[in-house]
Amino acid sequence: MTTETHTDPEPPMRLPVDRTSLLDPPEGLAALRESCPVSPLTYADGHVGWLVTSYRMARAVLQDDRFSSRPELRHSAVHLVLGDGQPPEEDVPGMFVGMDPPEHTRYRKLITGELSVRRMRELEPSIARTAGRLLDDVVAAGPGADLVSLFCSPLPSLVICELLGVPYSGWQRIRPVSEKMLRTDSTAEEVKACFAAIFEFLAEVVALKHREPADDLVSGLVALDELTDVEITAVAFQLFTAGHETTANMLSLGTYTLLTHPDQLALLRADPDLMESAVEELLRYLTVIQFGISRAALTDVDLDGTLVRAGQTVTVSLPAANRDPERFADPDVLDVRRPAAGNVAFGFGVHQCVAQQLARAEMRIGYRTLLERLPGLRLATPAAEVPMRDGAIVYGAASLPVVW
């Protein structure tokens, strides 16, 4: 690092990550959005790129194919933290989250039919059965039970396992590994080892589906005969890992949010038909991908008068974009009745979360099950003392002790 002299300008700021209010985006993003929505940003390794904080520019960047999703082209805004979501080795075929069209398109098209709105509504009874069984465990554990470990974390992983075709016995085997992956006290090395174990586990599931095909997503990909086994494993790995931490944290943080906004909770209890709208508003309000998503410019790009040079990384702050008053009136107010569709919690453009409709179904059923089965649900500790996942790629509650 060069010594700064009196002639060197200040290096641009680093990504704001500290929160003063548990459920609002990190300090400093709102001011940037208002004064300079495409602002210079210093990355963890010293690279200088750009931070986008307005809704309009967030959509513009994420819909522009001059910006690449390839991980080797991008710099990281924060030092490597938990939940980076990258597979254990480099260059694993089938990791479409890090590809650009047309390679990206080919993989996605093989699974988007399985993850449609209608298919996910059809899955709701099965999700409800799973949620009900987990609630039995919560009730059996008694007052003071931790909703994260007993409900919010296992629900999405059980549902994705059922969708993929992982046998229940397999889920029981992989459960401690996937739990460890989420723990905020796991080291980066341990998390990497968890990814490797999950990848190996899913490769065994793919082999099983060759021998004993069934009516599930992995068997479907095997039967298509279009992908290699490694590619199918990579697809399953992305669905498993990307869909676990995110939904688990929306379930925990969303429950915490409802319990700390009693007026909104009362509206929802009085009119359960508000659930779909409430899920959308919680997605917008909480935007758990707290450090945003990044792209690398493949050529020079003019962003509203700011010149982004080829090779620079652009970080789109999803939390900032979802609190943009130009798009959402009174954006810092939680209002379960507002039309929040169009928010960018799941990103935007061709990479918008492939299983977002599954996530919505899990949240609809998850929150509904909690509220129906536990009418007296409330926090067991003071709200300010609930531990949050500071520093993790996906924000949420680290644990959520409740009484009812």
Added chain:
Amino acid sequence: MPTLLIEADRELCAGAGMCALVAPDLFDQTDADGTVVVLRAEVSGPALALARECVRNCPTGALSVRPRGDEVRTTRRGGG
């Protein structure tokens, strides 16, 4: 009351399903790859407002609404 036509570009569509989520009477998705199926192309009044919302929310810009008659003019231009 003006009537407009919903148009969907199946090449641009990524199968996200936001249209089917918000307006299930207007949009569905194929089983094959989740791309958009326009159930009702002619819209006016509240349905038009809903269609415009779906156009706005579409992550890939695959949806649009246009006045009736435009597509006929395009065909004639293309054939000339």
